[in-house]
Amino acid sequence: MKCEICKNKIEEIFLSKIKGTIIKKPGSSKPHYLCPDCQKKHPKKEELLEKI
Numbered sequence: 001m002k003c004e005i006c007k008n009k010i011e012e013i014f015l016s017k018i019k020g021t022i023i024k025k026p027g028s029s030k031p032h033y034l035c036p037d038c039q040k041k042h043p044k045k046e047e048l049l050e051k052i
């Protein structure tokens, strides 16, 4: 799977766990995948939500 901000590939570890994070917009059940780099660049969830 790919990061939804930088489009880089996100590594999967095991049992569908990923390096990075999965966030959901309020009121939506659609998951958004983000790599650890983008997570670091935007430590606040609100900032991440604006980018996706």
Ligand SMILES: [Zn+2]
Pocket (backbone or CB within 6 Å): 003, 004, 005, 006, 007, 008, 034, 035, 036, 037, 038, 039
């Ligand atoms: Zn990214």
